[in-house]
Amino acid sequence: MVAHKPVLELGGLRAGYGQSQVLHGVDFHVGAGEIVALLGRNGSGRSTLARAIMGWVRCTGSVRLHGQDLRDQPVHARARAGLGYVPESRDVFAGLSVQHNLALGVKPGQRHARWTDADVYRLFPQLALRRDTPAGVLSGGEQQMLALGRAWMGDPDLLIVDEPTEGLAPQLVEQVGDFLLLLRTRGVSVLLIEQKLAIALRIADRCLVMGHGRVVFDGAPAALLADAGVRREWLEL
Numbered sequence: 001m002v003a004h005k006p007v008l009e010l011g012g013l014r015a016g017y018g019q020s021q022v023l024h025g026v027d028f029h030v031g032a033g034e035i036v037a038l039l040g041r042n043g044s045g046r047s048t049l050a051r052a053i054m055g056w057v058r059c060t061g062s063v064r065l066h067g068q069d070l071r072d073q074p075v076h077a078r079a080r081a082g083l084g085y086v087p088e089s090r091d092v093f094a095g096l097s098v099q100h101n102l103a104l105g106v107k108p109g110q111r112h113a114r115w116t117d118a119d120v121y122r123l124f125p126q127l128a129l130r131r132d133t134p135a136g137v138l139s140g141g142e143q144q145m146l147a148l149g150r151a152w153m154g155d156p157d158l159l160i161v162d163e164p165t166e167g168l169a170p171q172l173v174e175q176v177g178d179f180l181l182l183l184r185t186r187g188v189s190v191l192l193i194e195q196k197l198a199i200a201l202r203i204a205d206r207c208l209v210m211g212h213g214r215v216v217f218d219g220a221p222a223a224l225l226a227d228a229g230v231r232r233e234w235l236e237l
Contacts, residue, residue, distance in 0.1 A: 004031020004205075007082075007158050007189045008053070008065055015052040015059035022048040023059070024213040030158060035180060035190040037200035037221075039235060040210035046193045047088065049210070050160050053191075054078055054085050065158065080107060084156030088163040088193075090147040094136025098127050101135050101146055105153030114186060120149035123179060141172040148179055158189040165196055177203045197235065201225060209234050 006029040013026040022045045030036045040046050052059040055075040063070045070078050079085075093101055102117045121128035124145040130138065135146055144164055151159055161180070165173040177199050180190050194200050200207055201221045209217035209224070211234040217224060224230065 004034045006030070006064075007032050007034075008063075008191070009067075010053070010061065010063060012061035013049070013052060013059055013063065014061055015048055015057045017048075017057070022213050023052065025061070026210075026213070026215055028208055028215055028218060030189050030191050031205075032189060033184055033187050034205045035184050035192060035203055037192045037194055037204035037207045038210060039194060039197065039200055039207060039224075041195070041235065041237070044210040044234075045213040046210055047162055048213075050085065050087075050162050050191070050193060053160060054083060079154065079156075082157030084151040084154050084159040086147045086151045086159065086161045086164060088166060090143050092135040092138070092143050092146050092150070095134055097132050097134060098138070098146055099131045101150055102153050105150035107154050114155055115152060117149075117153065120152060123182065124149060124175075141168050144168065144172070144176065145179075148176070152183070156188060158191065159183060160191045160193070162193045163195065164192070165194065165199060173199060197224075197231075 008030040010026055010028055013023055015023040026049060038046050048057055051057040053063055055073060055078050059071065065081050065083060068081065070081060093104065102120060126142055127145055127149065135143060138146065164176050180192060181203050183190055192204065204221055207219060207221050207224045208215050209230060216234055217230045
């Protein structure tokens with residue numbers, strides 16, 4: 001397996017809601033230009049982990065981006081440091097056009113971005129046809145493309161994507177996978193939170209499996225495919 005210089009490093013991460021502890025000491029890293037798939041059943045702690053990385057959930061332990069500890073930094077500071085996030089809910093601005101949604105992805109003061117809205121429209125031509133359409137009337141697949149494109153406009157070094165293929169037709173699942181592969185070719189690291197093993201096996205450099213708030217597997221996609229015990233205990237329904 002090719003070694004990647006760490007971009008994101010988590011150490012002993014613990015987080016929860018009130019008296020309910022969800023994460024119980026999570027340790028892993030995502031390397032430069034690496035796609036890491038974070039797999040697990042519902043309730044395993046994957047989305048809480050994403051929120052803790054972004055600063056939406058209080059946590060203990062360390063969250064380092066390019067070696068800088070972000071744990072005490074607010075959400076906007078983490079975004080400016082190079083984190084991007086596409087939540088499962090997509091959170092597009094329904095009353096604004098596609099074009100305005102993309103413009104809102106640009107960080108204040110951001111200059112010389114590696115890509116523009118033209119790149120988004122080239123990759124997602126459906127959005128180009130609907131650039132003046134309010135986001136609220138887009139299909140679920142189009143909203144997902146818009147959410148991905150808006151995050152891309154923020155020029156992240158690492159993009160966290162939570163369940164991007166949920167409810168999408170197989171053709172759109174393929175398109176989302178191709179988008180994430182394109183990010184990798186342009187040097188963006190990706191933490192992909194997924195339940196679907198197929199897309200993880202197709203695009204990921206490495207797979208993590210979470211169970212009960214801990215990482216219970218960390219290895220190459222081929223190793224996960226060969227480990228029927230891990231899949232049966234932590235992934236299969």
